[in-house]
Amino acid sequence: xxxxxxxxxxxxxxxxxxxxxxxxxxxxxxxxxxxxxxxxxxxxxxxxxxxxxxxxxxxxxxxxxxxxxxxxxxxxxxxxxxxxxxxxxxxxxxxxxxxxxxxxxxxxxxxxxxxxxxxxxxxxxxxx
Amino acid sequence: xxxxxxxxxxxxxxxxxxxxxxxxxxxxxxxxxxxxxxxxxxxxxxxxxxxxxxxxxxxxxxxxxxxxxxxxxxxxxxxxxxxxxxxxxxxxxxxxxxxxxxxxxxxxxxxxxxxx
Numbered sequence: 001x002x003x004x005x006x007x008x009x010x011x012x013x014x015x016x017x018x019x020x021x022x023x024x025x026x027x028x029x030x031x032x033x034x035x036x037x038x039x040x041x042x043x044x045x046x047x048x049x050x051x052x053x054x055x056x057x058x059x060x061x062x063x064x065x066x067x068x069x070x071x072x073x074x075x076x077x078x079x080x081x082x083x084x085x086x087x088x089x090x091x092x093x094x095x096x097x098x099x100x101x102x103x104x105x106x107x108x109x110x111x112x113x114x115x116x117x118x119x120x121x122x123x124x125x126x127x128x
Numbered sequence: 129x130x131x132x133x134x135x136x137x138x139x140x141x142x143x144x145x146x147x148x149x150x151x152x153x154x155x156x157x158x159x160x161x162x163x164x165x166x167x168x169x170x171x172x173x174x175x176x177x178x179x180x181x182x183x184x185x186x187x188x189x190x191x192x193x194x195x196x197x198x199x200x201x202x203x204x205x206x207x208x209x210x211x212x213x214x215x216x217x218x219x220x221x222x223x224x225x226x227x228x229x230x231x232x233x234x235x236x237x238x239x240x241x242x243x244x
Contacts, residue, residue, distance in 0.1 A: 027205055030198050037195065045236065052168040055161055072155070079148040086141065115155045118162035 022081060029078035036071045060126025065119055072115035080108035132219035133212075140197040143190035150187045188233060193226040 002009065043064070047054050058064055083104045091097040160171035174180070200222050203209055209218055 027202065030202060034195070034199065034202075037191065041191070041233075045233075045241070048241075051172065052161065052165045055168075059161065068158075072158075075151060075154075079144075079151055082141075082144045083148055086145065111151055111155045115158050118155070118158035121162040122158075 022084070026078065026081045029074050029081065032070070032074045033078055036067065036074060039067060040071055056122055056126060059119060059122045062123075065123040068119045069116050072119065073112055076108045076112040076115070080104060083108075131216075132223070133215050136197060136200075136219040136222050139193060140201075143194040143197070146186065146190040147194055150190070153183070153187075189230055192229040192233065193222075196226040196229065197222050 043058065044050070047058055059068065084101060087097060087100045087104065091100050157171070157175070160168045200209075200218055203218075209215065
């Protein structure tokens with residue numbers, strides 16, 4: 001006795017996964033990224049130079065650290081959701097689609113971790 | 129102002145993908161800072177090349193567009209502006225507003241401060 005609903009068997013589409021959650025997360029991350037990205041771009045423009053000293057001093061400020069961690073985390077999340085939509089739209093062969101989605105998830109996770117690690121490492125090295 | 133809705137949609141997707149690539153650059157840069165001044169100096173030399181400046185320009189253009197087009201999406205999510213006529217009008221607004229933003233940033237870079 002299959003656990004699938006009769007309709008899903010008739011349509012043959014497979015599992016429904018988490019559509020509404022994806023939609024909502026995309027909206028939340030988009031909303032958060034509006035102030036975060038504007039702040040980031042404005043901050044970079046306001047730095048007199050992008051040499052090591054200036055960048056490190058800027059990153060070491062506590063609220064900058066918090067903002068950068070939020071930016072990296074939310075941006076990689078948003079990017080992962082967006083890439084997922086693109087893959088689902090253009091890659092139709094099941095094996096290739098799965099591979100692409102798994103690779104995307106792994107790369108985005110790596111980017112998020114590396115970004116947060118780098119930010120924290122620099123920030124903790126700057127005296128308060 | 130007609131028939132721009134398809135263009136704005138695909139541009140939003142395209143700029144989004146470009147910005148995803150830009151995330152690689154962002155993390156690369158952050159890791160360079162984390163690895164100390166000597167390492168950062170080497171990376172900075174690489175990042176200051178003229179070819180890289182083209183990439184920054186592309187990323188800024190992509191960012192300006194994707195931000196404005198994204199805000200339009202968020203406004204749609206509140207239920208406003210969903211009719212065909214409104215969408216076609218806002219498509220033109222998105223292109224105009226993002227060009228304006230790019231112009232503002234360019235003016236700021238060239239005249240208010242020198243590029244870093």
